[in-house]
Amino acid sequence: MLERLSTDDEREALIGGDTRLTRAQARDLLLRLADGLASRGVGPGDGVAAFVGNTPEAVLLVVAVHLLGARLVYVPPEPGTNELKALVERADVKGVVVDPAFSTRLDGRPLADLPGEPVERTPAPDYTTIMYTGGTTGLPKLAVHHADGRWEAFRHTPAMNVLCNTLITHGSGAAACQLALTTASKLVLGPSVFDADTCVRLIRDEKITMTVFVPPMMYEVLDHPDCPGPQLGYVIVGGSALAPRRLRQAVERWGPVVNQAYGMTEAMSITMMPAAEVDLDRPDSLRTVGRPNPLMEVETRDGDIWVRGPFVMQGYWGEAPLSETADGWFNTGDVGHFDDDGYLYLDDRSKDVIVTGRTSDNVYSRLLDDFLVSLPGIRQAAAVARPDEALGEAVHVFLVADGPDVDVDRIRASVVAELGELYQPRGVTILPELPKTTIGKVDKRKLRSLFR
Incomplete structure (x- = not known):
């Protein structure tokens, strides 16, 4: 990301609300955020909780924490106030960074006050990310991920105009941001709470060519009276399975550009259904979530989907790692089956x-x-x-x-x-x-x- 932000200084890199940052401005703010964290004693392995919305400053905060080798803890807004506090306490963090414009339900250092003067520091070789998944025991479940190198494969991907529709503290939003920054793309941030009118306007005004949806968001855009035509060159839909009728509608509207991704907070990049393999004359191709990622092992055991590989979490924070308890395997909680050609179909969530x-x-x-x-x-x-x-x-x-x-x-x-x-x-x-x-x-x- 630093390499990408160190070329073509005046090219726009990050856009959110009324803020527009060039690459030079984004790089400068990123380094000052890292300086501000370091001057407050944050170093490799230290936990930093981020309770922030969709702003350019928040995206760069994430990179700054990783630049120091610190442990980033994404704090989403879904939990109630007491559970938010329990999440932060359970995550064992050194500090909390908040965006008061996003929410005042958690105390912490305001993001706007964080940038600091230069201090001596060196990039760390590794980092850790912790993501909230909720829990059935009344305690927050925190999935631990280490750097997995997945973005190296995108080093030669041409730059795009990327729209992030989901919160950057969720898997899909974080992935959209990382994809944009590692491909030297222009990253446009939608509001923290999705709004179809704003999404349609941003696609038009910012000449968006790539975006990420969860299915209900895509449905709202497809139903919008000003739904864009075949402007989008690459669409990823994930988070839950697509209704075949809606996938057909999207392909007919935008062309063969809709890619389905199957993953979750605990196990990212499980399967992908490339747009080129979606055939409107083959109904089954509208129901599958594709074949397994080549780097992942995927099995069905009595209908339950189990996965193992580099994109599976290490385990839950405060609990034994999966390598010790399940030989690295993780039960997704999804019910599914494979067809004879190796395509995976999601039948349901176990709880549903x-x-x-x-x-x-x-x-x-x-x-x-x-x-x-x-x-x-x-x-x-x-x-x-x-x-x-x-x-x-x-x-x-x-x-x-x-x-x-x-x-x-x-x-x-x-x-x-x-x-x-x-x-x-x-x-x-x-x-x-x-x-x-x-x-x-x-x-x-x-x-x-x-x-x-």
């Missing part, structure tokens, strides 16, 4: 499988979600489990429709005809929009909480 019926059979909610959005007038769908005394769990679907007149009986009949009686929705709720996490995924946990 609905166990229902007299014989307690599995309803794969992702399969139902995909079918529902193929019905006329249905824009978005989310199937979740609703507690039921007779069935254990009942299938309940939340829908976003084009208009107020939704024929629920027709929807039920269509589901039964296509997927069978087991998949029949026992309840249907029409919403103006589906709740989403901060990163833009449909928040099924929030939907399930409505039944408590």
Whole structure:
């Protein structure tokens, strides 16, 4: 990144809000941020928590922490205030850097006050990143990653105009930033909370050629009245599986440029479905997340997807590493299968499988979600489990429709005809929009909480 920022000084490098930085300005600020950290005693292995939004200064803070060999702890906004404090305490950090314009729910040193005067320091050979994943025990789960060298493969990639739509403290946003800075691309930051109007405007005004979406964000852009045409040359979609109908819509709108990536906070870069392998005449190519990354081992064990390789985390902070507990293997929590050609298909998240019926059979909610959005007038769908005394769990679907007149009986009949009686929705709720996490995924946990 320093090499890229040390050429063609006046070329724009980072854009966010009203801030526009040239390469020379970005390099200068990056080094002053590193100086500011070093002057406050931050060195190799020390933890620095970053509670920041999507700004050029925040992107450069991330690089500055790594430049010192320090341990960067991404702090996302999803947790409540008490859990935020618990996360920072659990991560054993030396200091917290905050952007008060982003949130005031966590105390720390304001990012704007961090740049310092030059101090003597040398780049560190290694660094560590810690990312929040939540937890089922009430304690934050913190995935530990070391430098993996994945960006070396992009050294000769031509420069692009890259738009980051997701928070830079999440995997997809962090990856978009790293890709841009290592390819000498212009990096444009969308707002910390995704807004389709802003996204469409930035694509047009900044002549964006490459971007990263999570599926609900892409759907909003596709539904936007000013959705861009075939301007985008490279689109990556990840975070959750794409609905085949929506993937077809994107390819028809933008051309063969939509690449699916399957990964997660704990295990990045598991598979990739290149745009060139998506064939609108082969429906299965619209459902798969592609073949495994050549550097990764991917297996299915009783339906569960297990992975091992350089892009898998070392383990959770404060717990034994995977190399000691599972020979490096990690259970993704996803349910899937391979076809005869080695393509992986995601059937569901383990926690989203609905166990229902007299014989307690599995309803794969992702399969139902995909079918529902193929019905006329249905824009978005989310199937979740609703507690039921007779069935254990009942299938309940939340829908976003084009208009107020939704024929629920027709929807039920269509589901039964296509997927069978087991998949029949026992309840249907029409919403103006589906709740989403901060990163833009449909928040099924929030939907399930409505039944408590």
